[in-house]
Amino acid sequence: MFLNLSYRLRRLAPIGLAVVVLFAFGALVVLAQDAPAPLDVVNFELCSDFGGVTVDVFGDAGHNLKPYEFWADDFAQMGITVNIVDAPFNDVYSRLQTEFIAQSGAFDVVTFYPAYIGDFAGNGYLMPLDEFMGREPAAVWDPVQDDVLAPFRELYNKFGGETYALTIDGDVLVMMYRQDLFDNPDEQAAFQAQYGHELRPPETWDEWLEVGEFFTRDAGEMLAGETLEQPFYGLGEYGQRGFSYAWYLNRFASSGGIYFDENMNPLINTPEAAAGLQNMVDALQYAPPGVLGYGYDQLRDAFIQGQVAMVVQWTDVPKKAGDPTQGSVIAGRVGVGRVPGTLVGDSVVHRSMMPVGRVVGIAADSDQPEAAYCIAKYIAYNRSLEDVSSSLTGLDPYRMTHLEHPEAYTMFESEDAARAYLEGLQVALADGFPEIFIPGAAAYNDALDLQVNRALAGEVSPQEALDAVAAEWNNITDSLGRDRQVELWRQALESYRALGLIQ
């Protein structure tokens, strides 16, 4: 009985509130989004009119959902209204997993971090896309996957050889530093005097600590010839629960680590691994006091607001750091380089994690998969250059097309600067180290992140933390079925090798 009542109330509510909406509408018009200008560098045609359907799109809240607002007119032409459902950044897995298990049909297009593709596709929660992708005419249906950089295509989109998702954000970490500080002759001289060698952007994680220590200053001290009004810190780390593990894995991977051996025995607690974690723990003393609460935005802001000398960050941050309208006080003073590495033998091995990233898939229980696909393909291909080259979003390049059009990145002061940015990005990608993509990835990552975070917080030693991870990883593997996991892991190793990501 109350069911009927509430549904009736629901239908009435909009009418009752119409007056309020009318007033609010004025504000809405004023706030109409500014969107990037269409560049029309790729050829595409829109799907034919669906005659007024609503596609429910799930994604993590914030600027990466902006493209759905940018191109709403085109969606309207296809007869599609997009309804956005957003979740906090750290909640994507649990919210989606909850819905996939509930099968309430709440979402058509789902945006997620590709590490979960094994979990989602492996459980049959996603619809295979190959059939849509092969339809004619190609201008309507083909997302031109050959244009997508290999790791973002092979690892992000596929499970068991089939395509289940399309990349919309290609992530890799880079190091960013304050070029002006490293170029300052006084600082160079002081560094030379203190450490006996030249000041340069750190090549290794040991140098990361050294430079971090050097640039950490109290308020009142001098930095590059100016008296500091506020304390200044040498470096920043991602310390928040959720993705702090990736900042540790940069160190782990460069020392030659890989998650498991061929038989799924964890290799995460080797002495080299513990040394890597110790390095991250040590680094915290040169970071701002709140660093364990730093997620993407706090770490970004600490850097672009001039509080720290260097950070390792995602590749969209240089775009924001170069753009004073995004709050940057250091525009034009930013250097971008390879993530520091580890001295192995007599050469330095650099490894950049490729954490997060975003792909769109279609829920297996979607009642309008075709319209959903049209939206997914539009975002993944038709206007993707416009989206990744805009500082309104946090999306990062993932297609050849994106790398070939430096002129699109207008937030840089010159096309040369944009070109340098894109080249740096390619260097980082060449250093790229993959996440775990097999089923259970979310659980493996979460177990790792918890323990890394505990070590950072000083609750346990690095070795204890990593031993606990190894034990927990074995539990996860067992509960998912060891034989199947071993088989999938071997396939994964093969594809990592084929892509040249590991030896």
Place this chain on the structure above:
Amino acid sequence: MNSKPSLTNRVLVHGVLLFALAVFMFPVLWMFLTSFKDSNTEFNRFPPILFPAEWKVSNYTDALTDKGGLRAFGDSLVIATSTAVICTFFGAMTAYSLARFRTGGQDFAFWILSTRMFPPVASALPLFLIFRELRLLDTYSVLIVANTVFNLPFATWLLKGFIEDLPAELEESARVDGCSYFRAFLQITLPLITPGLVVTALFSFIFTWNEFMFALLLTRNKVQPITTVLPTLVGGHETLWGQIAALGMIAIIPGTLLALFLQRYIVRGLTLGAVKG
């Protein structure tokens, strides 16, 4: 106190109280001020600024329209109202039975109360699985049911106290005049405990309005109560503090009104009727 407190004593008492009040009010005040600040330019400032340079009402309109605050407000309203009505009505019936007939004795009454002690996660798990089978997740009804689990025992206990305060003779004389139990309940008892009904309904409303965990786990798209919309304003990339504060200010309206205007019954409501106040 029979001896008139000295002036210094009185000043001291009032001073401490006002200081404490300032401490307790400050978070609300700060959120109020933040709700008019510009998230980009006025939040990330050290030292923090007290008053916004320009009072941005757009935080409110933005949060309500763009961010779905208005819809969420409507959803919360529907869920909280339905829960309040159900809990009050059935709670009153049960309470009547417990108070007048001592149904099931003390143990039964305590058992009803003890269902409120359930850890919500413990209820959420089976409710999630059961409503999944019924294909009723992400609807109003699932949240109404979940909130009823917690509020019906509360409503029963609260109303039991109100009915016990009422002399039974009134109903008995009506019964002598030929009224059925049910009519006596409807026509004599209920009108006499109107304050109790109002208090019960309002508290059930507030508890449901403020509820977060069930809303988080049992709904996602078609229904989004206000408590679940707030966290989505914290993106991994930007935190819309101005709008969060604005929506927060809107979300606390019902609770604040209750605190200001129903003070007389709050003790009773919050203690499940155990303390009459």
Place this chain on the structure above:
Amino acid sequence: MTVSTSAASTPFVSWAQRVFTPRRVVALAFVLPALVILLLITIYPLLYTLRLTVVQWELSNARAPIEFVGLNNFGRVLGDARFWNAMRNTGILIGVGVSLELVIGVGLALLLNQVVRFRSVLVALFLIPVLIAPVVSGYMFRLILHADVGPLNYLIYLITQGSSRGFGWLSDTHYALMSIMVTTIWQWTPFLMLIALAGLQSIPQEIIESALVDGAADWRIFWSIKLPLIFPVLSVGLLIRIMDTFKTFDLVYLLTSGGPGSATETVAYYTYLKGFRDFSMGYTAAMAFVQLVIIVIIARLILAMQKRQRREDYA
């Protein structure tokens, strides 16, 4: 139901007449709707959960079978260091947090009891935090405790004349749990204050006056007269606070997500992670049951204390 009055007085009918007196039928009829609702939405789920505790069911893996594992899940819960860490954190929130709420609440009530004018206005203002959604109070404190731009750290900056920029309240292992505690204290102290005030006001004036005549000191009156007299009502408030603190979820979810490390993981939050992130149904159900048992024990203890107190009062 028992309409036949005279004719067929078989033993059954007479039994039925004795048991189902009209009065009892009516009593049942009144209690039935709520009983059905409660059975459906509390007892059925409870039994459902109980059934889950004896299986291993990894819902996150569509392929995994549901296996009967006996009491294995309970064994695993009891041996789970993370569970006990969460219990410890929850225990601290209850032991330290609720105690502080009690002390501050009673203190404020004693002061308020001396105020005559504007008391109800003061009380109403104090009460606002109690009726605010914890989600909102969580955000209020994220604003206040913000490490870089929060007013609290600015206050510290002013007091120390710039030598300290304050602390990472939510990100430092040493302060994170305390920060959550401060938020709950802020929100719930007025609740205990209100109850204590209600208790104080119901104390007959004569008792206090006669004590004053005997020359008892203020603190002595409080300690041996007022406190014992308000204890029964206060214990109800305490019971509610302890049970609700045991369920602390919203604030952890909003303020720290259990971090840094596992410094602020409460038992409710950990159960949520196991249930709605990992979807280990059996394990979560076992954990929920352990909590239920603990809560019931606490409730019984406090109620017993209350009863004993009452007996002593009458003795």
